[in-house]
Structure formats: C-alpha cells, structure tokens
Amino acid sequence: MPPSSSSSSILYILLCIPCRNLHQYRHGGAVHSFVLPPSTMKRAASMTTSYLSAQVQGSFYAAAGAPSVDMTTYDLPLERTIDEWTAVVQPPSSLREGGVFLRAKDSRGELFVDTLQFSIRRGGGLGLILTEIAGGREDGIGITIIEEILADGNSAGVGLVPGDSIVSLSVSTSNGNGDVQTTMVSTECMGYDATIDAITSLPPSTSSDDVVNLTVKRVRRQPRINVRLQYPPNSDEDDVTIELFAGENLRRAMLTRGIKLNDRLAKRFDSGGSGDCGSDGTCATCVVGVARGMELLSPMGQQEEQILSKKPRWRMACKTVVGYGMVEGNMTLQVNPRQW
Known part of the structure; x- marks a missing residue:
C-alpha cells in the first residue's frame, strides 16, 4: 500500500535506498499544518559537492569561529524541535536563491538552525525512520524529520539525532570511463511523499562501499x-x-x-x-x-x-x-x- 498523505496520521519509513524497498507502518497522531503561498516543489538536480560544502561553511556561528566544544550540548529534545520547526518563503535576490526554507519559530531569539553533513554507507539501507510533521499540500511542500535512528542501521553512531531534517542527499557514481558524476537531490521543506520520491530518484548503489552524503538542518539553542x-x-x-x-x-x-x-x-x-x-x-x-x-x-x-x-x-x-x-x-x- 503506498504511503498516504492523510492529515490524520503521521507516516514513518525505513529507508533502504539500494534496493528501493520501503517498509512502512502507521502511527496515530495529528500532522501539524502550516500555510505557505503556492510554490513549485523542488526536484532532483545534478550538482557538484562544492554546493554542499558551501552550505556547511556558511553556518550560523561563523563569527564565533570553529566550535571548540561538543555542539550536541546545545541540541534540543525531540518534542521541542517538532514545535520549533517552521518553513518560510525567501524571495530571490542577487545574493541568494529564492525558495522555501526551514527556520526555527524562536520568538525570543534564543535558537539557531545549524547545518551539518554526514557520510553514510548505503549497503543495507540508511536505517532511518522519517516522520512528516507538516504537509498535505498538493505541491509537496511540508516538513519531514528524522523520528528515529535504528540502533543496528548504518546511520547509528554517525551523529544524526531525532528532529534533524534532511535537506539534501548526494551520491557519486562512475560511468565506467573513470568519470565521476555527483547527483544531488534537495529535500528541504518537502512533505513525506515528496521526500521519498526525491530520495528514491538517486542512482542505485553499485558497490557495498558506496556512501550517501546527507546534509541536515538541526535546531539548537544559542550558547x-x-x-x-x-x-x-x-x-x-x-x-x-x-x-x-x-x-x-x-x-x-x-x-x-x-x-x-x-x-x-x-x-x-x-x-x-x-x-x-x-x-x-x-x-x-x-x-x-x-x-x-x-x-x-x-x-x-x-x-x-x-x-x-x-x-x-x-x-x-x-x-x-x-x-x-x-x-x-x-x-x-x-x-x-x-x-x-
């Protein structure tokens, strides 16, 4: 049975990218809705990894220098993260691309959204359970977060935490002539179904050593x-x-x-x-x-x-x-x- 975008339930999925096998089950609970102007859903695109690096280097705390402490100290519990995630429409300008982006509601100015990158082995699947906390729109816009990292999955111990939202994934493939092509899909501010469509559009794994690069956003409190x-x-x-x-x-x-x-x-x-x-x-x-x-x-x-x-x-x-x-x-x- 295909995933439903019903507003009366939250959907979970165990990602198994190499075999495109999607194990699903339901869990009752209301989806938190939000309103945005109509917008075209972001679709898969091929990009170089320099784009991902720029995202990480342009993180919030650049003025404070490289962190010298364990940044997980500033992570929020899952329940508060769910309450804080929101999406905003950013008009294009000469300095930045327009679109729909994740932000923290943070009315008191005490939080920031961090951007992190992780490399995870693809063989056997990522071992992540995703949850849609906002969605139900025809254009596919929503907010999907990591609900759980399976203890025996490839994502265990890499640094992901519940509440992270995957904003892009990239894989590198060879055409057999020694040329390597990097394909990236953007999943920022996508609902559950659109997120899964984007992830499964990645080229299939060809080796047990293949990895996928995940870029996630995480809400943290400011030191x-x-x-x-x-x-x-x-x-x-x-x-x-x-x-x-x-x-x-x-x-x-x-x-x-x-x-x-x-x-x-x-x-x-x-x-x-x-x-x-x-x-x-x-x-x-x-x-x-x-x-x-x-x-x-x-x-x-x-x-x-x-x-x-x-x-x-x-x-x-x-x-x-x-x-x-x-x-x-x-x-x-x-x-x-x-x-x-």
Whole structure:
C-alpha cells in the first residue's frame, strides 16, 4: 500500500535506498499544518559537492569561529524541535536563491538552525525512520524529520539525532570511463511523499562501499554568555548583568541593550580628538576592561594588539566577539576603564 498523505496520521519509513524497498507502518497522531503561498516543489538536480560544502561553511556561528566544544550540548529534545520547526518563503535576490526554507519559530531569539553533513554507507539501507510533521499540500511542500535512528542501521553512531531534517542527499557514481558524476537531490521543506520520491530518484548503489552524503538542518539553542558590567566608582551606576549569545559583536550587542559604552571623556587613540570612529577599531573609545572571562572572547587582531599593548586586560568592544568557539560562560567587564 503506498504511503498516504492523510492529515490524520503521521507516516514513518525505513529507508533502504539500494534496493528501493520501503517498509512502512502507521502511527496515530495529528500532522501539524502550516500555510505557505503556492510554490513549485523542488526536484532532483545534478550538482557538484562544492554546493554542499558551501552550505556547511556558511553556518550560523561563523563569527564565533570553529566550535571548540561538543555542539550536541546545545541540541534540543525531540518534542521541542517538532514545535520549533517552521518553513518560510525567501524571495530571490542577487545574493541568494529564492525558495522555501526551514527556520526555527524562536520568538525570543534564543535558537539557531545549524547545518551539518554526514557520510553514510548505503549497503543495507540508511536505517532511518522519517516522520512528516507538516504537509498535505498538493505541491509537496511540508516538513519531514528524522523520528528515529535504528540502533543496528548504518546511520547509528554517525551523529544524526531525532528532529534533524534532511535537506539534501548526494551520491557519486562512475560511468565506467573513470568519470565521476555527483547527483544531488534537495529535500528541504518537502512533505513525506515528496521526500521519498526525491530520495528514491538517486542512482542505485553499485558497490557495498558506496556512501550517501546527507546534509541536515538541526535546531539548537544559542550558547549564552552572562556578562556582569561594572561602572566606574564615581559614576553612581549600579552593576548590571546582561545576557549575550555566542557570535555577537561586543560593541553592537551592548549598544542594542542600552549600555553606555563609549567613553566620552576619553581622547581618541588615533587623533587625540573626541568622538568614536564608528567601530573601525582606530579610536579605542569603546574599550572595556576584562576582569573575568577573557577566554570567552575572540583573539586580538594585530591592530588591536598594537593599540592596547600596554593594557593586556583591555579589549576593543568593536573588534571583539563573545562566546568565541561557541563556548558559554560568565564574564565581568569594566565599562570605561580609563575612569577607574
């Protein structure tokens, strides 16, 4: 019996790509519906693997540098992931392709969508159970996620987690003359049936060593940095604590939270006059003293290091990223350190 797109049930499937064998069963429960403008369903296309690499390299936390912690620390439980997934329509522009893309609802700005890539052996099937959590549209648009990773399947232990949504798959095949062709299918924001159609359109496996490259999106919480701000003793300002997220620029983050940052009494480093340079890193009027948590900040650039060579505990807020390496923790900063 072919998979049904009935809105009264959630469908599961064990993927067995090499033999195109689809084992199905039903589980009662409502499908979460959502509304999008009519759109043409994405279809299979041949692309080079450079496209997949670009997706991973363009991930959310690029400003925070390469993660130095186990990112699974920031994963969400499956139940919350299901509640947070949504789809948005992105119009095309000169800088990006238009289409329908996964996002987190995240009304409080505490989550982000990460993009991850995994290589999985094809022989014997992937061993994944998929669930459609939104769909029922004629154009095939929906949201399909991984419900379970089978303990004895090829996907066990590779790093996939329930709640991940497969956004693309690619395989490489040889034509016998030594030429290798990479075929990719896009499955982002597809319902159950459309996802299965796309997956089974991949060229069949020809060797037990063949692998499929999965690109998935995952909802994660943003690492938090609790910052205690201390003002000069003569300012009559009470200490305050603010919460920042990894990857935020320190100057921008403090200004958007209403923090009085730039020292109006300070002389510019570059000209000796007054006024700030607007985050060019030349005036040093936005410096802060780091009493605790220096390890949570991005490394100094050459210019900043030269300007602050005699103040090793100072940082230019405009050139500093918090939560570097996606590390969370606690910091204490002294605002306007020249006045201490």
